[in-house]
Amino acid sequence: MSSLSEEVLLVVKKVRQRKQDGTLYLMAERIAWGPEGKDRFTVSHLYADIRCQKISPDGKAKIQLQLVLHTGESTTFHFSNESSALKDRDAAKELLQQLLPKFKKKANKELEEKNRMLQEDPVLFQLYKDLVVSQVISADEFWANRLGDINNADPTLSNNKQEVGISGAFLADIRPQTDGCNGLRYNLTADIIESIFRTYPAVKEKYSENVPHNLTEKDFWTRFFQSHYFHRDRINTGTQDIFSECAKQDEKGLKSMVVQGVKNPLVDLLSLEDKTLDEGYGFCKTFPSTSNSNRTVKESSNSAIIKRFNHHSAMVLAAGSRKGETPADHASETSSTDGNSRDSDFFQPPVKKVKLQEVIEYEDLQRENRPKTIALNLKKSDRYAHGPVPLQSQHYTTSQDIINSVNYIRHEMLNYKPNLTQVLSSTTASSAIAALSPGGVLMQAATQQAINQMVPTEVQGELKHLYVAAGELLRHFWSCFPVNTPFLEEKVMKMKSNLERFQMTKLCPFQEKIQRQYLSTNLTGHLEEMLQTAYRKFHVWQTRRMQYLECHSDHLL
């Protein structure tokens, strides 16, 4: 019945699972499979539970798709429609490929969030233990309305997450494997693709230009791996290579970075030398030939590799820090880098001065300026952590305090002037005294006050937990009213049974326990009262609903 509310994205017929024919459904949040002729799903996985999908190699007779779950289990679907098996499988794969990453992040984020909440809030953790671990309600129900308010209340928390950088070796992780017949196979994951896009924006551009209008995704990546762009040591031959433009763009980017120069004057090799020798003077040059014409192919490919490494590292570094940069910041940076422009001269010295000061600083030759502190040397760190605990939790007053207060009172009494017009009448006064005397009306509660002395602490603790748990359940219960949707209807039924279960598994044993210890039974009186109220409400609602339904059926008849 739940599937009714879900949106079905893709239906693939003639899919076998465990040698049984059936139909595969891809829905908004899960993937499901039901055997033919039945309207039940025997297999159903939430996307969030799926770790990855695998497909059978192209050449194979059986066309399969395997789902590997986070738990390590796996499910294999065999596409058996002869005419369109491959197409079906690819369609399923594509869709999954788009869906899985979304849920992956969500799943991880949610789990983290839940974990954090439980760790931070011991009461909640106890509640979780009481209700979920002891299977009074399911985990989903428990979290159902909790996560919502947390997310709403604290939107910044999820936003300022730290951006994850890119591994420097992500291209190395794409290990080509030979497939046995003179070909190479590259395994790409979503992570690697993302890394490529983030590091080389030019490739991303190409991707969005060409896929899927001109090329399929697979073709795109095949070309990528064949391209001169990927293998920088190869000399570019084909001009129709779509990536040759990327290479040009990179070159341009690199050049603009070089032209922009460096911010730190201490690493600027161009301005290092004060007075270069004029042309024609000097001993001999380090790099005899600079013209490209007489460089051998090997040499230029070597220098291409070197350029590539520099560029790659720079791009990886930039990809990591690109996000945080604001455009305004960037603008000021560029203006201050150009050492020659007029106004830059006013910007530059501070950077330079700071760097120079840093370099000439000998921190150990200077006396430390801050006040001298004594390092804390702990012999028993646990004593430090807990602090001294008083033997009795009483408030001590010093004798000086007492003397002071006595003096104060005495002083007050000296200045006391009765205000005789505003005193009580004698009858009222005497009745008030009677009420406040032991046995009087107002003093009856005093017997009950002693509960914290009558009941041992562990029972108190347990009672507290029971109150919290019951409160949580009742909150769920009462939140269902007014019952105006089928979902709430379902929930209120469930909550009622939950409450009953709670009474059976938690409250009754507790009652028995306190009876065994001969404690006054009305400890749980209030709890029971609350539960009874809930039951009454439920009962009223149910009877009313039955009448309503009867009415309706009468009408229908």
Place this chain on the structure above:
Amino acid sequence: MKLNIEGLLVYFPYDYIYPEQYSYMLELKRTLDAKGHGVLEMPSGTGKTISLLSLIIAYQKAFPLEVTKLIYCSRTVPEIEKVVEELRKLMEFYSKQTGESNNFLALALSSRKNLCIHPEVSALRFGKEVDGKCHSLTASYIRAQRHSDPDMPVCRFYEEFDAVGRQVPLPAGVYNLDDLKEFGRRKGWCPYYLARYSILHANIVVYSYHYLLDPKIADLVSKELAKKSVVVFDEAHNIDNVCIDSMSVNITRRTLDRCHTNVDTLQNTIEKIKETDAAKLKMEYRRLVEGLKEANVARETDVYLANPVLPDEILKEAVPGNIRTAEHFVGFLKRFLEYLKSRLRVQHVVQESAPQFLKDIFDKVCIDRKPLRFCAERLQSLLRTLEIADIADFSAVTLISNFATLVSTYSQGFTIIIEPFEDRTPTIANPVLHFSCMDPSIAIKPVFQRFQSVIITSGTLSPLDIYPRILDFRPVTMASFTMTLARTCLCPLIVGRGNDQVALSSKFETREDFAVIRNYGNLLLEMSAIVPDGIVAFFTSYVYMENIVASWYEQGILENIQRNKLIFIETPDAAETSMALEKYQEACENGRGAILLSVARGKVSEGIDFVHHFGRAVIMFGVPYVYTQSRILKARLEYLRDQFQIRENDFLTFDAMRHAAQCVGRAIRGKTDYGLMIFADKRYARADKRGKLPRWIQEHINDGSLNLTVDEAVQLSKHFLRQMAQPFRQEDQLGLSLLTLEQLESEEMLQKIAKIAHQT
């Protein structure tokens, strides 16, 4: 703190002092007392600069008549600026302690490119362009022409400076390059000319080597500096190469072609002037007959710094008659040019000495030695007379005339090599005439002769005794200081074998060996897994690095390294490398970690420091020998052997080891810093190599770490890094490698300090 260095009150702007700094100052004071030269080696990061400045300034204040000026030469622009900043700190400390305002003038001088504030000129990218443009706006005759034609472009900053800038000296204070620009902008004066003018009366001048060592520049800038100056060459481990470079000339066909057009222009200009203003040429002629007497008088009275291109003898004579008139001189140049062209038409390599060359030129085109010697001076005079605007255009003919003067002046210390093609491309004709200086002492001789104390100092000057020999001077002090350490923060390891026991070496025979390359790759891979943040690896040459990177790429080693760290690689292009360097630092900063592959003798190995996390390990792949097949190098080695009795191998090893030491020393920049130094070549274990490393590195190499395998090195490194990662506080150092004034004054400590300096 205030120190007492053998009776001299020295203000030291810190609360604590390293023992070696104290020792260094002692030696320095003795050198100044003796009015002699000194060679001092002290590890980088032990506050060499501030010790030097503190002592010399204290000396200057105490004996203002003995030492009038400090000329501090460093190598790179950032280093120059660093020195000035330290100086500023010291001066602030002085005025705080003494309560009186500072009356010292200290300034940095750099090329026009770094000082120009003219909006159009300073926008140019290259130093040469800036110089040329500046010259075209400020040359004296251009400005003279402007009187008749006020529409000509003008540099208002120079005009303003010329009008009023010289009347009032620059107020006392410390001026860095930016401060000079600021000052210039405020006053509307040209900072470059202001600085050049002000160095004459400044107490402290900080500039680059070239202003003192390159005769072409020294003649313009430093000629009139006072004799009673102290000259300091910091980072001087390469000083011999700077000297040689400034005196060597290379002539290609392109140079000759450009020279040809220059000469043509000269001729045309002469024709034109003859028609309009013949008197000018006549005046020049008269001046030349008079001779170069002025310069001679000035040099004899010790006002000028001698110029090695302009030898003493020619100053006493007049310019010979056959090149005295302008036309004759142009004709003479043409003949000389034709001769050079014919020499470049060779098919085989020719090597000859200067006298041989002179004899040949006399035989073939009848050019005498004497007019050749006056060539440079004569050309300068002509260019002045003809009022040529853009001197930069005439660089080719200036080069040729300099060559003519040099080749006819020095019969020794130079060699001429004519190569018809490059060794690597024997099919492409590209003839080059190398006129190379082999004796660094020629360029530096005037400096030693003129100034009373010259201090040569660096972090790596081992072996110390070789510098006085190749620079031909007698130092009064030579000392090497070690680094006192509270914890051993450097860990030199010599990795001689791979895990498969293959001997690791970059020597020529095994250079292409795959086993060696693979093991080198393994070493880098393993290190990338255990070393935090930055690793710098140096190769012996660029070609070698390219090959290794290519084969590591093929073998998939680089991919594996990328799993641990990002990879950046030095390229021949300086701008690209700068960017790679900055990205490298960024990757070290943000915790990702990176590896920089670089080249010994390259720009990175010479000028960039890798402090703290920017370099937790340096790996030196191979021994960075210079390319020994070069004929110029061979000639130089021969010369060293014959003249200075330095064996070829000794020099080569010395040269290789100083570069290796420079590379590995890049990682340690102070006592709180730490780093691994991995020498990946079994040849480092040999006593002749190891013995040439600086003492402060050598003493930490123990016998156990002489021939490690990769695995063993990894184990030792892990241990080292774990120890170093522990917190290191000031208290840990105090009393051992860091002293308070009281600790310094104790008898026991003074005895200890006496041992730090290692006299040779």
